[in-house]
Amino acid sequence: MIEPGATIGILGGGQLGRMLALAAARLGLKSHIYTPEADSPAIQVAAGHTLAKYEDLAALSAFAATVAVVTYEFENVPAPSAAFLSARGLVYPDARALGVSQDRLTEKTFMAELGLATAPFCAVDDAGGLARAVAQIGRPAILKTRRLGYDGKGQASVREGSDLASVFRSLGGPCILEGMVNFEREISVIAARGRNGDFAAYDVGENEHVQHILSRTMVPARLSPPIAAAAIGIARTIADALDYVGVIAVELFVARDAANQPVLIVNEIAPRVHNSGHWTLDGALTSQFEQHIRAICGWPLGSTTRHGRVEMRNLIGQDIDLWPEFLAQSGACVHLYGKGEARPGRKMGHVTWIVPPRQGPPGQDG
Amino acid sequence: MIEPGATIGILGGGQLGRMLALAAARLGLKSHIYTPEADSPAIQVAAGHTLAKYEDLAALSAFAATVAVVTYEFENVPAPSAAFLSARGLVYPDARALGVSQDRLTEKTFMAELGLATAPFCAVDDAGGLARAVAQIGRPAILKTRRLGYDGKGQASVREGSDLASVFRSLGGPCILEGMVNFEREISVIAARGRNGDFAAYDVGENEHVQHILSRTMVPARLSPPIAAAAIGIARTIADALDYVGVIAVELFVARDAANQPVLIVNEIAPRVHNSGHWTLDGALTSQFEQHIRAICGWPLGSTTRHGRVEMRNLIGQDIDLWPEFLAQSGACVHLYGKGEARPGRKMGHVTWIVPPRQGPPGQDG
Numbered sequence: 001m002i003e004p005g006a007t008i009g010i011l012g013g014g015q016l017g018r019m020l021a022l023a024a025a026r027l028g029l030k031s032h033i034y035t036p037e038a039d040s041p042a043i044q045v046a047a048g049h050t051l052a053k054y055e056d057l058a059a060l061s062a063f064a065a066t067v068a069v070v071t072y073e074f075e076n077v078p079a080p081s082a083a084f085l086s087a088r089g090l091v092y093p094d095a096r097a098l099g100v101s102q103d104r105l106t107e108k109t110f111m112a113e114l115g116l117a118t119a120p121f122c123a124v125d126d127a128g129g130l131a132r133a134v135a136q137i138g139r140p141a142i143l144k145t146r147r148l149g150y151d152g153k154g155q156a157s158v159r160e161g162s163d164l165a166s167v168f169r170s171l172g173g174p175c176i177l178e179g180m181v182n183f184e185r186e187i188s189v190i191a192a193r194g195r196n197g198d199f200a201a202y203d204v205g206e207n208e209h210v211q212h213i214l215s216r217t218m219v220p221a222r223l224s225p226p227i228a229a230a231a232i233g234i235a236r237t238i239a240d241a242l243d244y245v246g247v248i249a250v251e252l253f254v255a256r257d258a259a260n261q262p263v264l265i266v267n268e269i270a271p272r273v274h275n276s277g278h279w280t281l282d283g284a285l286t287s288q289f290e291q292h293i294r295a296i297c298g299w300p301l302g303s304t305t306r307h308g309r310v311e312m313r314n315l316i317g318q319d320i321d322l323w324p325e326f327l328a329q330s331g332a333c334v335h336l337y338g339k340g341e342a343r344p345g346r347k348m349g350h351v352t353w354i355v356p357p358r359q360g361p362p363g364q365d366g
Numbered sequence: 367m368i369e370p371g372a373t374i375g376i377l378g379g380g381q382l383g384r385m386l387a388l389a390a391a392r393l394g395l396k397s398h399i400y401t402p403e404a405d406s407p408a409i410q411v412a413a414g415h416t417l418a419k420y421e422d423l424a425a426l427s428a429f430a431a432t433v434a435v436v437t438y439e440f441e442n443v444p445a446p447s448a449a450f451l452s453a454r455g456l457v458y459p460d461a462r463a464l465g466v467s468q469d470r471l472t473e474k475t476f477m478a479e480l481g482l483a484t485a486p487f488c489a490v491d492d493a494g495g496l497a498r499a500v501a502q503i504g505r506p507a508i509l510k511t512r513r514l515g516y517d518g519k520g521q522a523s524v525r526e527g528s529d530l531a532s533v534f535r536s537l538g539g540p541c542i543l544e545g546m547v548n549f550e551r552e553i554s555v556i557a558a559r560g561r562n563g564d565f566a567a568y569d570v571g572e573n574e575h576v577q578h579i580l581s582r583t584m585v586p587a588r589l590s591p592p593i594a595a596a597a598i599g600i601a602r603t604i605a606d607a608l609d610y611v612g613v614i615a616v617e618l619f620v621a622r623d624a625a626n627q628p629v630l631i632v633n634e635i636a637p638r639v640h641n642s643g644h645w646t647l648d649g650a651l652t653s654q655f656e657q658h659i660r661a662i663c664g665w666p667l668g669s670t671t672r673h674g675r676v677e678m679r680n681l682i683g684q685d686i687d688l689w690p691e692f693l694a695q696s697g698a699c700v701h702l703y704g705k706g707e708a709r710p711g712r713k714m715g716h717v718t719w720i721v722p723p724r725q726g727p728p729g730q731d732g
């Protein structure tokens with residue numbers, strides 16, 4: 001077990017690394033940020049940092065020597081670097097979780113082998129493979145690069161009349177074709193699994209995306225209790241199968257089956273803290289960031305009790321200009337990430353609103 | 367108005383400076399810690415720091431040049447240093463607030479001039495003065511140094527039979543003799559005043575001290591609503607009279623008058639965030655630390671809405687060894703300050719428990 005005063009190593013210096021470092025500090029831990037970018041928001045709140053490429057083995061080795069455990073804020077840590085660090089100490093979540101989530105084909109295959117419903121999918125290695133996949137899955141469908149896609153990057157639609165050769169050329173490399181899911185809503189489960197196998201999930205959130213980027217999360221999601229429990233059960237199945245340690249995010253679609261009953265379809269997993277869990281900073285007893293730190297340190301998981309109904313809104317790009325308005329709104333919890341330039345699509349901050357539960361009769365509360 | 371991305375200068379590198387820096391980071395601000403001690407907890411979470419004495423004018427000048435506003439975590443900032451910084455930029459709370467709170471005689475006189483009840487008091491400059499003061503106030507009483515006392519330091523009891531000359535010698539220097547207050551309970555008001563005069567108070571907390579050090583705070587305090595409102599009114603009177611900017615803590619005694627009615631007696635003020643407000647980190651929409659940052663930046667004050675009944679317990683000295691037990695307690699919010707040695711009386715962390723309000727009928731909440 002790691003002791004307070006120890007240093008957590010974090011790969012990645014963005015807002016997730018920053019909020020992990022802030023959570024570590026609450027618990028008496030130091031953070032060391034490893035990032036190739038000097039202007040990283042996480043560096044501003046960490047006791048130490050290394051500026052180097054993720055492939056720089058000498059820098060990784062020195063980094064590993066100064067930290068008690070290594071974690072990361074993004075799933076695209078190069079596999080050889082993760083293996084190198086694993087050979088030198090604790091890395092959570094481990095290489096298997098990274099491997100599954102880095103490749104959409106591996107991820108979907110893993111889900112299917114667990115008996116979980118996914119969108120229909122098919123590997124695509126060349127333009128001819130795309131034609132065969134479209135024949136199998138039909139149109140419309142989405143072609144995605146197997147690796148390095150996020151926030152809608154590395155994706156192309158296959159519609160009626162799309163020229164398959166040019167669609168494939170627009171992405172190139174190994175891809176996966178996924179059938180469209182006619183979903184009612186998008187939800188996500190933010191959960192944590194400890195080193196001892198303990199599991200704790202937050203209430204399920206409902207997500208709205210705009211141009212493939214998360215825009216809003218509302219908690220709880222509009223789900224019947226059995227469906228909400230099933231979503232959390234899916235997250236636990238995945239976490240247990242991976243012998244996972246840390247916070248995991250599982251994104252799902254809620255669709256209807258032929259009998260018009262709701263069904264849950266796994267979209268993707270993220271082996272890390274997740275944007276749709278940012279509400280936990282203000283809306284839950286333990287934030288997802290603290291929960292992740294507790295898990296990777298081998299500490300008990302914290303309570304996921306929620307303070308009320310919650311809405312989280314992302315501040316993307318120029319949304320950040322609204323900061324004075326949000327600060328002036330009573331009850332709005334404002335988070336700004338300390339980033340310089342507000343480029344389009346860049347996550348600059350978020351705002352959380354909490355509606356407390358209705359009070360009981362007067363005099364019952366303090 | 368200060369913009370996100372700016373740097374807040376904080377005098378003092380202890381746990382209060384650390385929690386101020388963490389709150390500033392949430393709001394997209396950087397922190398620069400000025401402290402004479404290299405092993406300061408606040409440095410671990412700040413973008414920059416200066417290691418220098420508070421009297422080092424060259425270092426203060428360089429510090430002032432890099433920050434948008436200066437604040438402090440302790441009221442014993444040397445007055446000439448505060449004046450020096452004020453001449454170079456914004457310092458909140460200002461020199462007047464510091465001056466009043468640095469000297470117990472000035473502080474008590476200020477309260478009395480505002481018409482607020484205090485313990486009976488009398489200036490004591492020498493052993494003869496102590497004899498005259500005791501004749502006026504009676505025994506038992508407490509002799510305190512006018513300056514630099516905290517957590518019970520710089521105090522001596524005057525009981526029946528006490529030798530006044532030796533009591534005075536044990537402290538020396540300018541003192542104040544205070545009559546004992548036969549109080550029912552100790553409470554504190556944590557409030558904030560903005561640059562524009564806006565005022566926001568948290569619900570009143572009830573404090574328990576052990577050996578002159580805060581041990582527990584419970585919120586709300588056991589007070590009738592009019593008395594709680596009166597306590598907050600006293601805090602506002604003080605803050606307005608000082609044209610105060612930032613978070614202020616006002617410690618009061620609840621006693622009984624001759625007619626057995628509750629009366630409020632001001633004990634002391636702290637021109638800063640305060641240990642008895644630490645519960646706001648987990649138990650309120652806006653923490654006292656964020657509230658202070660908002661105030662000194664000229665930003666709107668945040669909501670002080672409380673999430674439920676709250677208890678905060680300090681981890682003093684060896685209490686820190688209990689950290690694994692508190693971490694394992696579901697619902698305990700654990701804060702550790704990143705300090706090395708657990709010396710007796712040293713504040714090492716705190717734990718907060720929140721009891722949510724009773725729920726309304728099922729289906730009313732989400």
